[in-house]
Amino acid sequence: MLLSYTISDLFPDCRVGAEDVISGLSNGHDATGQRRTKNHLPYDHEDILEPEDAVSTERLAGAGRELPEQSLSLQIYEASLLANAGNVLQSGGSIPNVEVKDIFVSGNGTTVLFAECNVTSGGPVSCNVKRAVLAPGGEGYTINHIAGPWLYTSSSTAEGILLIDDTTLLVADSGNNVVKKVDIRTRDETNFTTGESLPKPLRLAKHPSEQVVFVSSVDRIYKVPLEYKTESIPQVLAGDSGQGYSDSTTGATVRFSMPRIGGRSISGNGSALYVADTSNHLIRQVNTSTGATRTLAGNRNGVYPWISRDGPPNMAKFSRPCGIAVTSDGCNLFVAEYDGGAIRWVTMKEPDGDVMEVKTVAVMRSDSNSSLSGSFTSLTLSDDDGYLFVGTNNFRLFKLEVKASVLHRCGAGSADNSSRSNHGGERAFWNKHKKWLIALIVIFGSVGCCCCCAAMGKMCDD
The missing domain is CATH 1.20.5 (Single alpha-helices involved in coiled-coils or other helix-helix interfaces)
Known part of the structure; x- marks a missing residue:
């Protein structure tokens, strides 16, 4: 059933964690209900020094801003490609200070796992992982708590999740410098990695055919076998100490700045890992065997590198991309932006090849002031590429139906969609x-x- 809704950020005097909003939950934990009193930059860890260059040291005026009373709505620009299928968290209402940090979809959208954090200032940050299960009749999702809560005193929190089998959940706990392994049946926790070997983990992706997990941190990407022992030293696939920017055919000389991956950010054959390089405002591609990294789309030049702009790959601009997913055929990327408040559609010339075009397909904007936007925090695809799930910084988890017939088909004999439609x-x-x-x-x-x-x-x- 399609659910119509409008986000209303009315910012009441007090908001509490999602545990007090969703009925039927039994975790018994609630976050502090204090109102946000200062700007909060969840995608720039305030306790981590960034390199001295024009891009990475910027403190964006719009990031984490407290909006006046405005009604924000999801506006779909490409109705032929995307259709609004509702809000997974429809019973939760709009909670300005609760962010959906990351999303993992099991099956074809029937089960959705998400990490949520209450990021109000003036008190500890509380993070949990919850599971949303679609009702048999498709009338809505039932939500229950499966991991956490974890409390933090800084902006480094639980950042990413990955379900590696029916019972085992990995949690990138940046605030504690650890990747946790959680048994979702018993909620028992062990350390998969520790800060000595893998500090500040952000997001995770699993190789489709090998028993290997990729973990992004603030300045590099690791390749970790699932049988990894915490006393071992994980392989650095690409990147090195210190945030920055450089492409290279050698993984050790690549530089990132807050790179983010995800459960659907790896190609079907496992050869390419797609990266939303958040603070560089770029989309990158990493060879999963060699660590060789290249920039696929985005442009760091200009006075305002955070302004979104559509067009060919070298002209397009992203605004803190924070979520990324690739379709099964390797011909389409979807990207969510934090500061841009936009979902971007990136089409490829061939599977896992060069980018053709970047196009904005949906935005979260004020109904009365187009300069005011919401913030997306995470994005993933269902297994069948049929649905996009996109999280926000005000406790929304959008479900968007993807029209398969409109998706770009690439490769030999199909250079672009227009020629295919003209000559089909x-x-x-x-x-x-x-x-x-x-x-x-x-x-x-x-x-x-x-x-x-x-x-x-x-x-x-x-």
């Missing part, structure tokens, strides 16, 4: 009637040759 009828006609067409060509060719030969013979006789 001609190809279909040829495929259907090619036997008769070939026969006619042969017949007319033979007749033409006979006439030509007859004419030539007459000329020779003359």
Whole structure:
């Protein structure tokens, strides 16, 4: 059932954690209900020094800003591609200080796991992982608590989640410098990695065929076997100490600044890992074998690098991209922006190849003031590419239906969608009637040759 809704950020005097809002939850823990009193930058860890360059040291005026009373709504620009299928957290209302940090979808959107954090200032930050299960009739999701709570005193919190089997959940706990392993049946926790070997973890992705997990941190990407022992040293796939920016064919000389990956950020064959390089405002691609990294789309040049702009890859601009997912065929990327308040559609020339175009397909904007926007925090795809799930910084988890027929198809013989639509009828006609067409060509060719030969013979006789 399609659910229509409008986000209303009315910022009442007091808001509490999601545990007090969703009925039927039994965790018994609630976050502090204090109102936000200063700007909060959840995607720039305030206790981490960033490099001295024009991009990474910026403190954006719009990041984490407290909006006046405004009504924010999800506006879909490409209705042929996306349709609003509702809000997974519809019973939760709009909670300005609760962020959906990361999302993991199991199956085709019937089960959704999400990490949520109450980021109000003036008190500890409380984070939990919850599970939303679609009702048999598709009338809504039932939500229950499966991990946490964890309390933090800084802006570093639980940042990412990854379900690696039916019972085992990995949690990138940046605030405690650890990747936790949680049994969601018993809620028992152990350390998968520790800060000595992998500090400040942000997001996670699993290789589709190998028992390997990729973990992004503030300045690099690690490749960790699932049988990893905490006393071991994980492999650094790409990046090195210190945030910055550089592409390279050698993983050790690559530089990132707050890179984020996700459960659907790796190609179907596992060869390419897609990265939303948040503080560099870029989309990058990492070779999962060598660590070689290249920039696919985005432009760091200009006075205002955080302004979103559509267009070809070298001209497009992203505004703190924080969530990324690739379709199963490797031809489409979807990107969520924190400061831009936009969902971007990136089309590829060939599977896991170069980018053709960046296009804004949905935004979260004020109904009365187009300069005021909301913030997306995370994004992923269902297993069948049929649904996008996008989290926000005000406790919304959008579910968007993706029209498969409109998705870009790339590779040999399909350079772009327009040529495919313009010439699809001609190809279909040829495929259907090619036997008769070939026969006619042969017949007319033979007749033409006979006439030509007859004419030539007459000329020779003359």
